Amino acid sequence: MQDTSSHHQSPHILTPEGWHDYQLLDSGHGRKLESVGGYRFIRPEPQAFWAPFLNDQEWQNPAGVFITGSRDQDDGGKWELDPALPDEWVISYEGVKFNAMPTPFRHFGFFPEQSSHWQWCDQLIRTRAATAQTRPNILNLFAYTGVASLHAARAGAEVTHVDSSKKAIAQAFANRDIAQMQDAPIRFITEDVRRFVAREARRGKQYDGIILDPPKYGRGVKGEIWRMEDDILDLLTTIRSILSDQPLFIVLTSYAIRASFLSLHHIMADVMRGKGGMVTSGELAITETRPASTIADFSEPRQIGQANFARWQVIQD
Numbered sequence: 001m002q003d004t005s006s007h008h009q010s011p012h013i014l015t016p017e018g019w020h021d022y023q024l025l026d027s028g029h030g031r032k033l034e035s036v037g038g039y040r041f042i043r044p045e046p047q048a049f050w051a052p053f054l055n056d057q058e059w060q061n062p063a064g065v066f067i068t069g070s071r072d073q074d075d076g077g078k079w080e081l082d083p084a085l086p087d088e089w090v091i092s093y094e095g096v097k098f099n100a101m102p103t104p105f106r107h108f109g110f111f112p113e114q115s116s117h118w119q120w121c122d123q124l125i126r127t128r129a130a131t132a133q134t135r136p137n138i139l140n141l142f143a144y145t146g147v148a149s150l151h152a153a154r155a156g157a158e159v160t161h162v163d164s165s166k167k168a169i170a171q172a173f174a175n176r177d178i179a180q181m182q183d184a185p186i187r188f189i190t191e192d193v194r195r196f197v198a199r200e201a202r203r204g205k206q207y208d209g210i211i212l213d214p215p216k217y218g219r220g221v222k223g224e225i226w227r228m229e230d231d232i233l234d235l236l237t238t239i240r241s242i243l244s245d246q247p248l249f250i251v252l253t254s255y256a257i258r259a260s261f262l263s264l265h266h267i268m269a270d271v272m273r274g275k276g277g278m279v280t281s282g283e284l285a286i287t288e289t290r291p292a293s294t295i296a297d298f299s300e301p302r303q304i305g306q307a308n309f310a311r312w313q314v315i316q317d
């Protein structure tokens with residue numbers, strides 16, 4: 001059988017394209033300045049140890065600043081928000097609308113760098129839907145507020161969306177309504193990911209594409225503990241067993257572990273050995289937007305890596 005080919009020599013740095021409602025305006029001195037639907041925010045960014053590019057004035061009066069005790073602190077901290085800022089507001093990416101909101105986890109209820117995955121899955125789903133004349137079956141695990149589910153459904157997939165948090169599922173429902181996709185074939189399931197995948201394997205249920213963005217640490221509905229380092233190998237192995245005979249992809253992203261993309265690359269390549277196809281891996285990064293007025297000064301917009309990923313896909317003939 002054809003082996004899985006693995007190209008880890010050159011990491012792929014994927015940077016999102018096509019955003020109007022999200023911009024990384026500037027970064028430096030351990031912080032980043034972003035625009036989310038027109039509101040400006042300052043968040044800690046320990047990787048930005050260079051100096052800001054824009055003048056001080058651009059950093060004044062943001063709608064929110066996330067304050068932490070120290071620059072490197074991963075957990076804790078809180079938002080200081082302009083009282084005029086709404087609790088949530090609608091933004092969109094490539095025609096799919098959804099809510100943005102400052103969360104206690106220092107993000108906005110979506111991850112802009114993930115749009116590289118949304119576009120990639122969109123292409124593969126559309127091509128399959130057109131050639132096979134059926135809806136590919138896509139499983140989105142640790143699916144959170146569901147923007148990937150909406151994009152997959154819009155591309156023509158039937159989507160199963162799994163998350164253990166009732167609140168996250170409620171937010172995903174709200175996003176589906178905001179996107180006016182109430183009739184889209186998305187099944188929302190509040191369950192522990194491992195429990196769900198094990199059951200699907202027992203029942204012989206199969207999926208053409210699987211997306212997962214596991215946190216470092218999480219809990220299932222009944223308090224089941226998820227630890228990335230301990231549990232990812234078993235989960236990926238079960239995921240392999242529920243891939244259909246005509247699989248499209250597996251997309252694995254990780255923000256939370258102190259490891260390079262090589263770890264995700266090798267676990268994906270190991271688990272998919274013998275299955276054919278190809279693994280690519282690297283970083284999801286965001287790129288600073290440079291105002292048009294500064295283009296002549298040849299300064300290179302800086303990129304900031306946000307997450308590691310490994311993707312497995314079949315090789316099209």
Ligand SMILES: C[S@@+](CC[C@H](N)C(=O)[O-])C[C@H]1O[C@@H](n2cnc3c(N)ncnc32)[C@H](O)[C@@H]1O
Pocket residue numbers: 111142143144145162163164165168191192193194213214215216217218219220221224225226254255256
């Ligand atoms: C989107 S992922 C990771 C988010 C972000 N990339 C990060 O690393 O902070 C987080 C989601 O996984 C869900 N989750 C955590 N543990 C889970 C489990 N055992 N089963 C199902 N969902 C789980 C959480 O409810 C949350 O919505």
